[in-house]
Amino acid sequence: MSDIFKNDWKNYLESEFQKDYYINLRKFLINEYNSKTVYPN
Helix, strand or coil: CHHHCCCCCHHHHCCHHHCHHHHHHHHHHHHHHHHCCCCCC
């Protein structure tokens, strides 16, 4: 997940990528992108 950001934010966000709310959000977004047209694409 941390490869998404290639800048200085990575150090600040790394711990957030391990939290339940973020993992659930990613799962939701993956499902949405796989089943619908999501904008911006």
